[in-house]
Every structure is written in structure tokens, then in C-alpha cells.
Amino acid sequence: DTGVSQNPRHKITKRGQNVTFRCDPISEHNRLYWYRQTLGQGPEFLTYFQNEAQLEKSRLLSDRFSAERPKGSFSTLEIQRTEQGDSAMYLCASSFVWQDQISPLHFGNGTRLTVT
């Protein structure tokens, strides 16, 4: 079990640029989640996948945000035309679902985005 891996650890970008983050979940996990955490706050849910299907998106996820999990393994989160308000820690988590049971979420260390 190598844990949930996120890259890059840090990203600094200028307002208006596009950025993409990658998440590699624990290999046997079929669910993958994206959360966003701003300073002094708890993580907020953005979206989640079961295998390659994106099952739910939060209203926090504006049209500038898009997430994919093309082969049901790694996932990418892209932010287009970044704004300063997008500056945050972006967290990925994974879990395993079987029938109606779900394992606890395992979180990665996050990607910290700074928009200047």
C-alpha cells in the first residue's frame, strides 16, 4: 500500500493560466474524491468518481473546473483561467466500495495552488 499520491506538491501560477493536478489513488480503490481546503477551514467536497464515472459534482465546482478519471485509475483536476480565489490546497482521497459498504477515505498530501 503506497498510499494516495498527488502531484505536484506545490503549484504557483499567474491569474488566467490553466493548471492541472494529478492524483494516483491506492491501486485497489474504486472510488476517488477531490476536496478543496482553504486556510483555517476544513476540506470541502468537490467531486467524486466510482471507477471512471463521475457520480457527483458540488455546486462549488464552477464551469472552469473539470475532473477526469479516464481509465478508472488516476485522476486529473484541471482549473481553467485561474483566479486568485482558487488559491487553496486541493486534496485527493480514495476508498473501496463493495455492495453497500465503503472503507474509510485515505487522503493524499495535497497540491497547494497559489494564484498570483
Add this chain to the structure above:
Amino acid sequence: GDSVTQMEGPVTLSEEAFLTINCTYTATGYPSLFWYVQYPGEGLQLLLKATKADDKGSNKGFEATYRKETTSFHLEKGSVQVSDSAVYFCALNRNAGGTSYGKLTFGQGTILTVHP
């Protein structure tokens, strides 16, 4: 909507002191309740959980009891150590029809600092 409220921090204690971090929640149905911990420079880790009323979760000397009548899940530890210094997050996961979606609602976090 669902919400989690944690006591304001930061909390500063001396080693071997008793710790309580209060957590109350608002949710429909019968959520599962969690405490996550984030050590400096690391990702969120599950500390303990409880899935139904009166359940007690415990791990590493920490305990929390699911109190449906007071909608609370307070975290306690009888004797804290310097290594317990971290940010602690209370969270809930709404259950529906016996299926746990894995979409967590977090509190804002409580910073704990333990001095020798």
C-alpha cells in the same frame, strides 16, 4: 444541509493534560461520524470513527462517543503527548438506505499544541 461545528482553537496544553475537543453536528438521518488528524506536513489520517448512536470509537488513546441525543461526537484523551500536536477535524458522512456515500462534511479544524 449537513454541517459540523468544532470548538474554536487553538488549544494549548501541557504534556499529560486531559484533552477535550468538542464537536456537534447537524444532519438528516443517521450519519457516520469521524475524527481525522493532520500532523504537520502530512495528509489527513483517519483517527477514529463511529457509525451508530452510542458507539464509541477509539484509537491511540483517543476516544469519542456518538451521542445522538445531543448530536455530539467530542474527542477526548486522558493524557496528551507532544507528538499529539496536530490539527484535528471532526467529520460526518451521511448514510442513506444503508449505503455510505463517502462524501464527508468537515468541521473547520482545531489546532492542538502540546508543550513538554
